[in-house]
Amino acid sequence: IDELAHTNVPGSRNAKRWQDVEEILDAGIDVVSTVNIQHLESLNDVVRQITGVPQRETVPDEVVRRADQVELVDMSPEALRRRLAHGNVYAPEKVDAALSNYFRVGNLTALRELALLWVAGKVDEQLDRYRAEHGIEGTWEARERVVVALTGGPEGDTLIRRAARIAARSKGADLLAVHVTRADGLAGGDPARLARQRALVENLGGTYHQVVGDDVPRALLDFARGVNATQLVLGASRRGRFAQILSRGVGVTTTALSGSIDVHMITHGEAQKGRRPPPSRAALTRTRRLAGWAVAVTGLPVLAGVLIPFRETLTLPSEILFFLLMVIGVALIGGMWPAVTAAVGGSLLLNYFFTTPVHTLTISDPENLFALVVFVLVAAAVSGIVDVAARRTREAARAGADAEVLSTLAGHVLRGESA
Missing domain, CATH: 3.40.50.300 (P-loop containing nucleotide triphosphate hydrolases)
Structure with missing residues (x-):
């Protein structure tokens, strides 16, 4: 026909x-x-x-x-x-x-x-x-396939362009980019940067992939062998010389296990500068924590100085409430540890200036001792609650950013594009 x-x-x-x-x-x-x-x-x-x-x-x-x-x-x-x-x-x-x-x-x-x-x-x-x-896992070099490994670091653009030039030397060669994520999600890579690098790969005619694995070298090689890759492009280690002495790192380990796959180690501007510290997982920013410490150190003595002239007219419970308000303010500004410190410091100031005998750390009335202990416990509990609330807010924001990236990737898949 x-x-x-x-x-x-x-x-x-x-x-x-x-x-x-x-x-x-x-x-x-x-x-x-x-x-x-x-x-x-x-x-x-x-x-x-x-x-x-x-x-x-x-x-x-x-x-x-x-x-x-x-x-x-x-x-x-x-x-x-x-x-x-x-x-x-x-x-x-x-x-x-x-x-x-x-x-x-x-x-x-x-x-x-x-x-x-x-x-x-x-x-x-x-x-x-x-x-x-037939269960053949070894690479058959019937066609050139270049895989570039991305960490989500700033060197990714350099690696992608270099891998594209390597692929261009062999007519019809495929370019594949892969990012290995840990089993607990996108930890270890900047989602926004990875999204930009994905766009660059696709603009150069390649495809972007994500795989999950806690052992990065083995995950890379499993992917490369799965797509019958012939060449693997990695960036030179960003770790310092001392860290490389203690551990071989991903590049050296991958090269040792690569077998018939050629591994290219590409130098870049970030090499041996040391890994940048991961984003802080603390509940509050560094500026807010410093502000909390400053309020705790200066605010409590000022409050004690304001209340001393009224020592004869105010009762101890009233003075404790004023100090508790100060501790809550410190917790709202700087989080848990500045507030806990403020609670301990506030109990000492209350003991020294407002419980008999004054100007000593001796407490003659057991009820006053009980009141100060309760003050410290309540202040610490409130500080912990504020800290947990701030941490949940920050984690929710990070989860929202990760979900946005995953939504973008899922959209590519649903439209029939490579994931």
């Missing part, structure tokens, strides 16, 4: 010829057909851009991929143009127009490359299926 992609005459059982072929195959009859590369549905826009001619006759790629055997009939542009000139394809009156329009050397060269790459992709699928069926 010739011309698989063509439309049937009006009134036929099926609109397209490939639909007839599927019915014949379902009946147990083998079919031999032909199709030109420009008629594949996935290449429709590309062919139109190259030739300037829209293709109205198309066939879904999956129909052709299901064929038991695909044979490429390859011919150089010059040889095909000679056949046209000899009248082997079109009638003589159409030859000149065909040679000067659709069948120009540039058009034919581009279409020929599309055909070679499409068939190579089908062969790739067959190779992957064969390796999976």
Whole structure:
């Protein structure tokens, strides 16, 4: 059945010829057909851009991929143009127009490359299926695949561009970027930076992937072997020299375990500068904690000085309430530890200036001792509650940022893009 992609005459059982072929195959009859590369549905826009001619006759790629055997009939542009000139394809009156329009050397060269790459992709699928069926984990260097490992660090852009240049040296090579996340989520990488690096990879014609694994070298190599990669691009260690002496690091370990996969260690501006400390997991910012300590150190003596003139008129419970308000203020500003310190310091000031005998740390009345102990416990409890609330707020903000990145990745997957 010739011309698989063509439309049937009006009134036929099926609109397209490939639909007839599927019915014949379902009946147990083998079919031999032909199709030109420009008629594949996935290449429709590309062919139109190259030739300037829209293709109205198309066939879904999956129909052709299901064929038991695909044979490429390859011919150089010059040889095909000679056949046209000899009248082997079109009638003589159409030859000149065909040679000067659709069948120009540039058009034919581009279409020929599309055909070679499409068939190579089908062969790739067959190779992957064969390796999976036979449990072959080693790399077969049938086609260059360059994998670049991203940590979410500032050196990522440099590594991506270098990996793209390595892939460009081999025509038709694939570029894949991979980020290894720990089992507990996106820890270890800046989500915003990873999103930008993903966009850069895709702009350079590559694909972005994320895998989960606590052992980064093994996770990288498992991914690389799974995609039959031939080359792996890593950044030079950002750790200092002393840290490299104590531990071999991801690069050295990956190279030792890589086997037949070539590993490229790329230098960059961040190399050996030491890893930047991870974002603080503290409940409050450093500025707020310092402000809390400042209020605790200066505010309590000032409060004691204000209350001393009223020592004869105020009772101890009233004075304790004033100090408790100060401790709560310290907790709201600086968090738990400045507030706990303020609570202990406040109890000492209350004991020294407001319990008899004054100006000593001796407490004559057991009730006063009980009141001071309760003051310290209540102040510490309030400080802990404020600290936990601040921590939950910060964790919620971080979870929201992570969820936004995951939502972006999921959107790419749902739209059929590589994840």
